[in-house]
Amino acid sequence: MATRCNDRELLNDWHIVADRAALAGDTPFPTRLLGVDLAIDCRDLRKLEVVRTDTGATLKRAERYGFVWTCLDTPWRDIIYIPEANEADRHLVSGGSIAVKVSGLRAVENFLDMGHFPFIHAGWLGEEPHTEVAPYKVEITDKGEVLATECKFYQPVASPTAKHGFVVDYIYKVIRPYTVALYKSNPIQKERLDVITLFVQPVDEENCIAHPYLCYLKEGMEAATVRSFMQLIFGQDKPILENQVPKRLPLDPRAETPIRADAVSVYYRRWLRDRAVTYGAIPAQS
Amino acid sequence: MITLYDYELSGNCYKLRLLMSFLGIDHKTVPIDFYPGREHKSEWFLKLNPLGQLPVINDDGLILRDAQAILVYLASKYDPSGTWYPRDSPAQLGEISQWLTFADGITATSSAARLHDALFYDFDVDAARAGAHRLFRILDEHLWFGEQQGRNWICSSSHPTIADIACFPYLILSEEGGIPRQDYPAIRRWCDRVKRIKGFTVMSGVFPAGPAKAAA
Numbered sequence: 001m002a003t004r005c006n007d008r009e010l011l012n013d014w015h016i017v018a019d020r021a022a023l024a025g026d027t028p029f030p031t032r033l034l035g036v037d038l039a040i041d042c043r044d045l046r047k048l049e050v051v052r053t054d055t056g057a058t059l060k061r062a063e064r065y066g067f068v069w070t071c072l073d074t075p076w077r078d079i080i081y082i083p084e085a086n087e088a089d090r091h092l093v094s095g096g097s098i099a100v101k102v103s104g105l106r107a108v109e110n111f112l113d114m115g116h117f118p119f120i121h122a123g124w125l126g127e128e129p130h131t132e133v134a135p136y137k138v139e140i141t142d143k144g145e146v147l148a149t150e151c152k153f154y155q156p157v158a159s160p161t162a163k164h165g166f167v168v169d170y171i172y173k174v175i176r177p178y179t180v181a182l183y184k185s186n187p188i189q190k191e192r193l194d195v196i197t198l199f200v201q202p203v204d205e206e207n208c209i210a211h212p213y214l215c216y217l218k219e220g221m222e223a224a225t226v227r228s229f230m231q232l233i234f235g236q237d238k239p240i241l242e243n244q245v246p247k248r249l250p251l252d253p254r255a256e257t258p259i260r261a262d263a264v265s266v267y268y269r270r271w272l273r274d275r276a277v278t279y280g281a282i283p284a285q286s
Numbered sequence: 287m288i289t290l291y292d293y294e295l296s297g298n299c300y301k302l303r304l305l306m307s308f309l310g311i312d313h314k315t316v317p318i319d320f321y322p323g324r325e326h327k328s329e330w331f332l333k334l335n336p337l338g339q340l341p342v343i344n345d346d347g348l349i350l351r352d353a354q355a356i357l358v359y360l361a362s363k364y365d366p367s368g369t370w371y372p373r374d375s376p377a378q379l380g381e382i383s384q385w386l387t388f389a390d391g392i393t394a395t396s397s398a399a400r401l402h403d404a405l406f407y408d409f410d411v412d413a414a415r416a417g418a419h420r421l422f423r424i425l426d427e428h429l430w431f432g433e434q435q436g437r438n439w440i441c442s443s444s445h446p447t448i449a450d451i452a453c454f455p456y457l458i459l460s461e462e463g464g465i466p467r468q469d470y471p472a473i474r475r476w477c478d479r480v481k482r483i484k485g486f487t488v489m490s491g492v493f494p495a496g497p498a499k500a501a502a
Contacts, residue, residue, distance in 0.1 A: 022322055022406070096322045099404050101464075224319040231321070232294045235490025238404070239462065 003205055005034035005072075005279040012076040013176060016199045016211045017050065018068040019097045033072065034279060035204045040068060065213050066094055067199070080175050084195045084215040091223040095196070095212030095230035102241045103280035104200035104208030105249035108180045109268060110241055111198050112172050114153050115261045120236050123156055127165075130154040133261035146174035146271050148264040159187055159194070160229040161220055174268055177277045178202055186217050196230070205280050206247040210234065252284040288313040288360075291334065291342040293320040297397055297455030298353040299341040300489040304451050305357055307487040311364050321405055354386040357448040369445035381441040382449045389452035391421050396456040399463025411464070418465045422473060425453065429472035438479055446483060454480050458492050 005011060017031050018040050028039040028051075037053035050061040050070040062069040064079050085092055100107055110116070114133045117126030136151040151170035158168045171183040171193070178200040183193040194216045201209040212234070216226045250256055251273050258266050273284055288306070292299045292315045306313055318340060319325040327338045335342045335351040342351045343360075350356050361371035372378045395417035401407040402414065429440070440449045458477055460467060467474055480486065481495035488494055 019322055094322060097406075099406065101403070224317060224323065224325070227319060227323070228294060228317045232490050235295050239491050239493075242461070 003035055005202075007277050007279045008073075008076075009177060009275050009277050010034060010202065010279055011073045012071070014062065014069045014071050014075055014079045015178070016067040016201050016209075017070050019094050019211065020063055020066050020068050021094070022097070023048070023068070031201075031209075032203045032207075033070065034202050036072060038070070065092070067211060067213070080179060080197075082181075082195070082197060082213070082215065084193075087215075089218050091214060091216045091218055091221065091226055093214050093223050093227060095214050095227050095234070097209055097211045098231075098234060098238070099203070099207065099209045100238055100241050101207055101247070102244055103206055103248045104178045104202045104210075105272065105277075105280040106241055106244050106247070107200050107208055107210055108174065108178060108198070109249060109265050110237055111180050111182065112148070112174070112264045112268060113262070114151060114170070115259075116240070117153060117155070120240055121233060124233065124236075125155050125158065126153060127156050135260065136263070138263050138267045140267070140271065141173075146172075146264065146267050148172040148267075158184070159221075160225045162187055172264060174271065177272060177275065178208075178280075186219075188219050189217055192217060202280055208280075246282060248280055248282045250282040250284075251278075252282070255282065255284075287346075289316055289344040290314070291316050291318050291331075291340060291344075293318050293326075293340050294490055296320065296340050297459055297489070298339075298393065300455045300492075301353045301451050302341050302343065302356055302360070303487060303489065304454070305360055305370065305448065308370070308451075308483060308485040309360070309364050310485065311360065354389060354448075354452055357386070357452060361448050367445075369443070370448050370451075372443065372447070378441055378443055378447070382447050385440050385449035386452050388421065388425070389449070389456075392418065392453060392456045395421060396460045396463055396465055399465055400456070400459055401463075403463050415463065415465050418460060418463070422457070422460075422465070422467070422470050425457075426470040426472045429476050433472060433475070438476075440476075446480070450476075450480055455489070455492075462491060 015033055017033055017038060018029055023029050023040060023042040025043055028041045031038050039051050039053055041049040041051060050059045059070045062079060065085060069079055084090060118128050118131045134152050137149045139147050141147050149171050152167050154165060155168045156165040169185045173181045175181060181195060181197040183195055186192050186194050197213045199211040199213060201211060203209055212230055214226050214230060251269050272281060290302055290313050320340060325331055326340055332338055334349060341353055343356050350359055358371060362373060395414045398409045399411050399414040399418060402409045402411040439446045440453060441447045457473060478495055
């Protein structure tokens with residue numbers, strides 16, 4: 001049923017396949033990555049194994065940031081490095097892995113979009129009539145990442161502890177085709193940034209699992225509160241994502257009409273095309 | 287003051303937030319890390335509710351569990367109009383109880399499918415979906431015949447009751463469990479009416495009614 005992936009960019013990269021804390025000892029945990037069925041065998045707690053169900057082959061695996069990672073082939077590069085994960089004064093927690101019936105590329109693109117805040121996250125990340133997305137900058141960094149800076153948006157409740165609305169500064173960074181990070185000014189230590197990295201597991205072309213990894217400053221904030229806020233927001237996005245048609249992300253520039261507020265999406269789609277990423281996408285007609 | 291032990295994505299907790307919003311009941315919320323933290327199975331929470339389930343309320347020392355039971359309690363105590371749970375009408379109380387049990391059936395099927403699809407619960411999702419469709423068909427017919435008789439709500443009252451609240455969340459969230467509502471037009475119209483009750487509030491995954499008038 002699920003189509004197989006032929007994109008080297010994805011096959012030769014690491015992907016999250018489980019929240020480590022969710023794995024119980026007794027039965028293997030079934031999941032799927034890029035259309036390949038996997039079983040995560042954790043009966044021996046010291047030696048967790050990721051096994052392909054079709055061939056029985058044991059795959060490379062790693063544990064980082066509280067998640068289990070695997071690679072279907074030989075990894076070309078290491079798991080992404082999150083410098084903030086080394087800072088002792090931050091909560092470093094999963095926001096809760098949630099399965100979504102849409103291409104993971106759509107989930108990444110939604111994460112990059114500010115235009116929907118006043119409508120989908122009304123009363124939290126935006127509210128009418130503050131609907132304008134002010135112009136922001138987008139560039140491709142020397143590390144080959146999509147970087148959007150100078151993003152500003154008026155938010156009534158920007159964080160779990162916000163007491164009043166204010167204009168929030170955002171930075172977005174697409175790090176890998178299915179990995180995107182958001183940096184947001186901390187309401188107390190304004191010179192420092194809270195970081196949410198959204199690792200998206202491409203289950204198949206039209207299904208994904210969002211694994212949000214939260215690096216929030218602890219000051220004035222409980223880990224459970226951060227997690228609860230993340231789920232409140234993501235729970236609002238989920239039905240919108242699951243109703244997107246088509247479920248895969250069209251890469252043809254003529255397929256869906258962007259406006260200026262979508263500049264980062266335009267870069268993202270072009271960046272995917274340049275990297276020959278087609279899994280979860282509707283490739284552009286050449 | 288009432289304390290609600292709450293989880294945002296729980297439709298059962300949402301039932302209580304809805305009623306308290308309709309009645310304007312002031313309350314305080316304690317967020318429980320249901321997922322992925324499984325705080326509802328923690329030692330401290332099991333002392334509050336040995337079943338390890340949400341929601342639970344504490345009203346001035348009275349600790350109650352079970353969404354339907356709490357709806358009965360809150361409406362009996364805090365609704366001066368007596369319309370959400372009409373204590374003086376034996377027939378309506380019977381009807382309400384019947385549909386509160388039906389609502390538990392919706393939880394056992396539609397909510398189970400949603401937990402399976404989104405949060406990896408190991409349930410038989412085909413059985414859950416089939417069970418939900420069976421209940422939706424029954425409710426849709428009931429509502430359709432009601433509409434023919436000029437009845438807008440689940441029970442034979444001119445005002446919505448706690449039965450409407452109890453049935454609403456896992457109906458409106460059903461698509462998250464792969465259960466579409468295309469085939470249930472009377473349910474869809476009724477959902478729209480619920481959303482237009484004064485004081486209606488949303489939860490994540492539920493959107494307010496559009497600005498247009500209610501469908502006829």
